[in-house]
Amino acid sequence: MSVDVTVKLNNTKHDLHGNNDDEAALTVRTLSLTKVFPANKISSLLKLNSHGEVKVAVDNLNMKVPRGAVYGYLGPNGAGKTTTIRMLVGLLKPTRGTASICGHTIHDDLRGAQQHMGYMPDIISKFPPMKAVEFLTLFGELSGLNNGTARRRALDLLSWGNLDDATTLNTKVNKWSAGMQRKLLLIQAMLHNPDVLLLDEPTANLDPVARRELIELLKRVTNGDAADAGDRGWRTTVFLSSHDLQEVEEVATHLGFLNRGVLVAEDTKEKMRKAIGAATTGAPTFRITGENLMEVAKQVEDKLQAKLVNLSNTELTVATKHGDKLLSYLAEVAQSNPEVKVTNMTQKEDSLEEIFLKLARLTPQKEWR
């Protein structure tokens, strides 16, 4: 059963890809990007061959991130999200395949690609004991800005991120709270006004207050509040890896689902919700509210070859390929049976959490080879 569903899901994915073939409008593009790790870490350290055991962290990834999109890169822990990003930014070398950032391929023009990207890593084990302005100025200079510009930009962005009070500015960043350090990492990624921001789990392990603050900041980034388009003429593209669905729900325009290294679905958020619902049930799902709906359930099931997903007197959820006929049919039934009342009918969109769980469940097992 799961195999059938997966096939449908893959077909859906291809259809979704087909809608967006304008390569020039892509900021991030991967082609068969693959990363294979040796199974044995000690062997890896010593560069010895283990017994041929490997772990495929990212498998044949073909991903398209349109220019100006906020791309939520979702997947459970260990799916390969961080590995993907680390390959994109040049911290890991892909085993196979390649990727391009703004047209610069990472295998032959990594530095060119790096000029267009800002990277916020998931975790920094140790911050250097520097003040924020020093820290940001240094990284600004390393991104090609001159000292004065880097410093000015650092101060502007610290002010933008509400990190510009005297106490904060005079305290070394290694003494800052985790939430403030995350903000700082976001700011350092934005320093040189990159075309694409790669954010790796920006809110992971933060307390609710710090998390909310960072999400609000991210929303401002994605609204183009700080990331001025400048000469580009388009908004900064944001590539956001996360398993925090609320965060992605709030900011993302596009979604990509990665599970066990395989990109199982990719499209805009809205299309994805509908498509995943249809792919898992075989047909679009509709939610009908009203009174005495149990009376009509059987008829809908027979007449429209519908599958009952959920049933109560006041709510009926059905999956049917004949959605266009459903409303008129319900109207007919309600007319002939006065006890039945239909107050509302909507096509059901899965929440991100539902999509997430479905996709995680449906992806075939593929771990050790």
Place this chain on the structure above:
Amino acid sequence: MRREAVHKIRKGKHGAGGTGDLPPVGGSFPSSHPRLPGFLALLRFNLRSLLKPWSLFLLAVSALSSYYAVYVSFHPYSAGGVPSSWADAIRGLASLKRALGLHPLLIMDSYHILPWVIGGFTAFMFAGGTALVYVGACNLVAEDSGCLPRSLLHSRPVSRTGFLLAGFVVRFAAFAAHGFVVPFLIAYAQNVADIGATAQSVITNYMTMDQWYATAWNGLFWQYLAIFVAYLFALASLALLLSAATGRGLIGILAGVLLSYVTGYAAWQITGDYVTSGTTLGGVPSLPAFMVLIPAFYLVAAIYSTPGFAWRLQAPLFGFPTGMGFLTLYGAALVALSVLAYRRRGGAE
């Protein structure tokens, strides 16, 4: 179709074809990224990271210790306290070694062993102690401020070689300055200060000013020259160490360290004989240690403490507490030895 595209790209990597079906999108950066500002920023950062109170204190201690160690090494009090007999002994050893093809340590007799032990140990303390002091200092530096977050650094358009070079240049220069230049300057300053004063100067206790300058320019000069030649030999192993630290794994690193010792020893073989036979400098017994240990230790210490290298080497070998432990022990031992040597030397007088 996608496979074809990837194939095309792979072909492009080897010189044919292009970047396949990945069109350029344009962007806000100039096509050529200026590298110099980034490199200078890294140099400044590394310099600033060395100029911390703790590391300055440690480097000052090490410089002072180095001075005393040099002082003791170059003014032996053993074997009757006559420098020339010691030099003769070494010359004898060297010729015997050449004749027998044996390591000098294997043919030492009771008459020779004392200067060897004292001189060698002092030199070892000088080399090892100061190097470990440096390592300790650099542990502090590297752990606290010398290391930038790798993920932030290497995701930027910065040359990895430039990054390593910036760290290495600054540290190696600091080590060389503290290991050679600073003790030499201290000795010189002290000597200058003694001009016109009584003959109680630490240096003029044993030599007249003329002797001191003669020693400095004949003995020290050649010995220092030899040491720097040794440096060159030791630097030859840098390539291996670089590759070891940047991705060849632990075996490569160990091989690199071993090679630095071997090249240091080879340098002594080549240059040491000239020094031992060409000068009458007291303290020559410490030469093997100088030739082998100092370049090797300094090189390893410099590499060890360079951010980027340090990430790989520091954690498994010397954590912060271990580094501090070594630092304290060696620092204390070095100072104690120096004081003891100074007193004994005074007593012998």
